[in-house]
Amino acid sequence: MDIGKDLVAASATPLVLAILAEGDSYGYAILKRVGELSDGELTWTDGMLYPVLHRLERLGYVEARWGKSETGRRRRYYRLTQEGRAQLEEQRQQWQVVDATLRGIWKDTLERSSERLRPAPGLRAAWRTT
Amino acid sequence: MTSETPLETQIALWREYLRRHPSVRSSDVEELEDHLRAQIDGLTAAGLAEDEAFLVAVKRLGNLDAVSREFAREHSERLWKQLVMAPGGEDGEDEAASSRARTEVVVAVVLATLAAIALKVPELFGLHLLAGEGEAAAFYVRNASLFVFPFLAAYLVWKRGVWERDGGRRNPVPGWVPIVLLFVAGLLFANVYPTLEPRHTLALTATHLPIALWLAVGLAYAAGRWCDLARRMDFVRFSGELFIYYSLIALGGIVLTAFTVQMFQAIGLDVEWLVSRWVLPCGALGAVVIGAWLVEAKQSVIENMAPVLTRLFTPLFTLVLLAFLGTMAWTGTGVAVERDVLIGFDLLLVVVVGLVLYAVSARDPEAPPGAFDALQLLLVLAALVVDAFALAAIVGRISDFGFSANKVAALGENVVLLVNLVGSAWLYARFLRGRGSFAALERWQTAYLPVYFAWAWWVVIAFPPMFGFR
Numbered sequence: 186m187d188i189g190k191d192l193v194a195a196s197a198t199p200l201v202l203a204i205l206a207e208g209d210s211y212g213y214a215i216l217k218r219v220g221e222l223s224d225g226e227l228t229w230t231d232g233m234l235y236p237v238l239h240r241l242e243r244l245g246y247v248e249a250r251w252g253k254s255e256t257g258r259r260r261r262y263y264r265l266t267q268e269g270r271a272q273l274e275e276q277r278q279q280w281q282v283v284d285a286t287l288r289g290i291w292k293d294t295l296e297r298s299s300e301r302l303r304p305a306p307g308l309r310a311a312w313r314t315t
Numbered sequence: 316m317t318s319e320t321p322l323e324t325q326i327a328l329w330r331e332y333l334r335r336h337p338s339v340r341s342s343d344v345e346e347l348e349d350h351l352r353a354q355i356d357g358l359t360a361a362g363l364a365e366d367e368a369f370l371v372a373v374k375r376l377g378n379l380d381a382v383s384r385e386f387a388r389e390h391s392e393r394l395w396k397q398l399v400m401a402p403g404g405e406d407g408e409d410e411a412a413s414s415r416a417r418t419e420v421v422v423a424v425v426l427a428t429l430a431a432i433a434l435k436v437p438e439l440f441g442l443h444l445l446a447g448e449g450e451a452a453a454f455y456v457r458n459a460s461l462f463v464f465p466f467l468a469a470y471l472v473w474k475r476g477v478w479e480r481d482g483g484r485r486n487p488v489p490g491w492v493p494i495v496l497l498f499v500a501g502l503l504f505a506n507v508y509p510t511l512e513p514r515h516t517l518a519l520t521a522t523h524l525p526i527a528l529w530l531a532v533g534l535a536y537a538a539g540r541w542c543d544l545a546r547r548m549d550f551v552r553f554s555g556e557l558f559i560y561y562s563l564i565a566l567g568g569i570v571l572t573a574f575t576v577q578m579f580q581a582i583g584l585d586v587e588w589l590v591s592r593w594v595l596p597c598g599a600l601g602a603v604v605i606g607a608w609l610v611e612a613k614q615s616v617i618e619n620m621a622p623v624l625t626r627l628f629t630p631l632f633t634l635v636l637l638a639f640l641g642t643m644a645w646t647g648t649g650v651a652v653e654r655d656v657l658i659g660f661d662l663l664l665v666v667v668v669g670l671v672l673y674a675v676s677a678r679d680p681e682a683p684p685g686a687f688d689a690l691q692l693l694l695v696l697a698a699l700v701v702d703a704f705a706l707a708a709i710v711g712r713i714s715d716f717g718f719s720a721n722k723v724a725a726l727g728e729n730v731v732l733l734v735n736l737v738g739s740a741w742l743y744a745r746f747l748r749g750r751g752s753f754a755a756l757e758r759w760q761t762a763y764l765p766v767y768f769a770w771a772w773w774v775v776i777a778f779p780p781m782f783g784f785r
Contacts, residue, residue, distance in 0.1 A: 212346065213353040230377030231354070235346060236385035243389070254349065256356075261346045 188227055197229070197237050199280060202273040205247060205265040211254075212238065212261070238263060246272050322365045326351065333379055338387035351376060416612070422473055423608035430466040430604055431597035453517055457505045460525035463600040465498050467607055468535040474611065475538035490539045497531035501775070508779040515720045516779040523724075526771035529554070533764075544761040551761070552676050553610055555621030555669075560606040568598050622677030629670050629687070629694055636697035643704070657725045660705040664732035667698040671739050675760050680753045684746055688753075692743040695736050702733060720782040724774055731770050735763050 204210060204218050212234055219227055241247045246269030254260040265273070326348065333344050351372050358368035376382070442451045472491055505524055510517040533541065533550045540546045572590050579586040674691055706729060713722055738759050745751035 211349075213350045213357075217357075230381075231350060231375045232347065232377040232379065232382035233385055235343065235350075236382070236389045239343075239386070240389050254353070258349050258352065259345060260349045261342075 193227070193229060196227075197234075198241065199273065199276040200227075201234070201237060201241065202246060202265060202269055202276065205263055206270065206273055209262050209264045211263065215263075241269070244272075245269070320365075322355070322369060325366070325369050329373065333383075336379070336383035336386070338390060339383050340390075343386060347376065347382075419474070419608065419612070423470060423604055426466045426470050427601035427604040430463045430600040433466070434462045434596055434600055435593075453510060453514065454506075456521045457517060457524070458502075459521065460528050461498065461502055461505065463603045464525070464528045464532055467604055468494055468498070468532050470604055470607060471532065471535035471538075475535070491535075494531045494534050497528065497534070501528050501531075504775050509784050510779075511784050513785065516782055516784055519720060519724050519778055520775050523771040523774040527768060527775050530765075530768040530772075533768075544758055547761040547764055548676055548757065551672060551764070552619060552621065553607075555673055555676070556610040556619055557603075557606050559620045559624070560609050561602060564602040564606055565599070568595075568602065619677060621673045625670050625673040625677070626687070629674065629690055632666065632670060633690060633694040633697060636694065636701055640697060640700060657705060657709050657722070657729070660702055661725055661728045661732065664698060664702060664729065664736065667694060668732055668735055668739075671695060671736070672760055675753075675757050678753065680757055682753070684749070684753075688743060688747055692740060692747060695740045695743065699733070699736055699740060702729065702736075705729075706733070720778055720785070723782075724778065727770060727774070731766060735760075735766075738763070 200219060200222075201215060204215050204222075207218075210218070212231075215238075216229065216231055216234055219229065238247065238249070242249050242263075246266060247263045248266055249261050249263050252260055252262045329351070330344055330348060333339055333347065334341065354372035354375065355365070355368045358371055359365055363371065437454065442454050472494065501524055505520055508516070508520075533547070536550045536553055537543070537546045572594055575594070576587055576590055671691060671694075674687070706726075709722070709726060709729075713726070739756065742751060742756040742759055746753050746756060
């Protein structure tokens with residue numbers, strides 16, 4: 186499924202913060218985790234993660250430090266800060282409101298549309314002829 | 316890091332491409348490279364060949380231009396090139412470059428301080444700065460440039476490493492020898508001649524010695540390649556930028572001293588003696604070396620300012636000259652010839668030569684003739700006509716009242732500048748009509764530089780005896 190650009194952008198912050206809440210991580214691992222969590226449905230352009238991480242760093246939600254990868258390359262690790270944790274909690278509540286609202290309206294429309302989808306007998310006859 | 320395998324070569328090329336984006340820092344490149352390599356490792360572990368893995372990894376990373384735009388949005392300050400805080404200092408990268416930059420700052424500050432101290436040394440021998448008229452004042456007026464240019468030259472020599480390059484091996488004379496000789500000559504000719512009232516030749520020495528000694532600075536700048544015309548043009552650019560930086564520093568200095576005096580006055584202390592005897596003169600000298608350091612440090616970081624100002628002022632000066640000529644033709648008044656007027660016209664020619672020089676310095680010699688070139692020609696022609704009027708008047712006056720040191724100097728300068736402008740006009744015209752190349756004009760300007768220095772030395776060396784040291 187192709188998820189729209191705006192939605193990807195909007196979900197990036199809570200997603201990255203939530204993944205870092207599981208433990209310190211780095212860019213490539215964060216993207217792999219996103220892939221696992223969404224069964225590969227939510228895909229980002231990999232390069233776009235880094236400006237997001239830098240923005241979160243500037244806002245003070247994450248801290249970055251240079252470390253070493255298992256093969257000895259220099260690698261930048263990110264850690265969630267106290268502020269980041271608070272931000273994550275706030276975002277979680279916001280998303281829950283959005284989620285609950287959408288669920289509510291989708292339930293309604295689903296019920297109504299399933300009624301409408303049960304066609305009248307005359308129509309059914311018309312369908313059969315075409 | 317080895318770049319032997321094809322994969323490493325590809326990654327190196329990718330890195331180079333990414334580095335070219337101004338909003339992406341080298342630490343970002345490193346972070347993205349780590350990502351790329353981790354991705355490639357993952358894909359090859361899943362069975363892809365290295366080159367396939369590279370292509371897939373690069374594709375997934377996305378359009379680098381778009382990524383760099385995102386970086387720019389996040390770090391907009393990076394698009395403003397930062398000069399003093401040498402980039403790359405963070406995260407321990409480019410260690411060598413930033414330590415070199417630090418050494419350079421230290422050397423520049425030390426030399427600037429030495430220049431400031433040098434100014435105060437003669438006071439130990441009873442020659443007080445600001446002693447009003449008399450021997451002490453004359454001493455400082457004559458020698459002003461000698462207090463600072465040697466330190467400026469020393470900085471450039473240190474920076475260029477003239478010592479090693481020309482020392483002993485290729486050239487029997489080390490590169491710094493002619494520079495030192497020029498300064499010694501300047502010192503001698505400025506001080507051995509007596510000066511008699513009304514001290515006109517003294518004033519001429521004071522104004523011409525800086526120009527004469529600027530040659531020594533040029534030699535230091537060119538580091539043994541003074542004959543290379545391209546190098547000379549670099550020196551012209553350096554001089555222009557130094558002038559602009561010096562003006563900016565001077566403005567800051569004025570604000571600083573004004574505040575200093577005001578604030579101490581508020582608590583009943585008069586610090587004007589400190590400002591006028593120490594802060595202003597020492598700062599004025601030290602700022603020359605600091606300005607040179609700034610110009611050298613920012614050379615590749617920030618666009619040159621002198622050509623920008625040239626673009627701005629060429630049309631305006633052309634307009635003023637044409638308006639002046641028009642008014643003169645309309646009212647029928649001639650040029651009233653005083654000595655000051657002739658010096659004023661000399662300065663006008665200096666400005667016009669400067670506008671031409673800096674327009675030439677920033678122009679791509681390969682580009683075809685454009686409207687700006689035509690405007691330059693118009694400017695030069697207008698200046699020539701205006702100057703012809705002034706020159707005709709002064710020649711008449713000299714034949715009436717005879718020669719004096721000042722008049723001859725002003726006249727000589729006028730001729731030197733006039734010859735340059737006539738040559739420029741001729742070459743511009745040829746270029747605009749497609750008969751000559753722009754490079755010829757550039758060559759003319761750079762090849763002409765020694766003429767200015769020769770004239771300045773001539774005034775310093777020959778004028779005092781010629782006019783009886785008066």
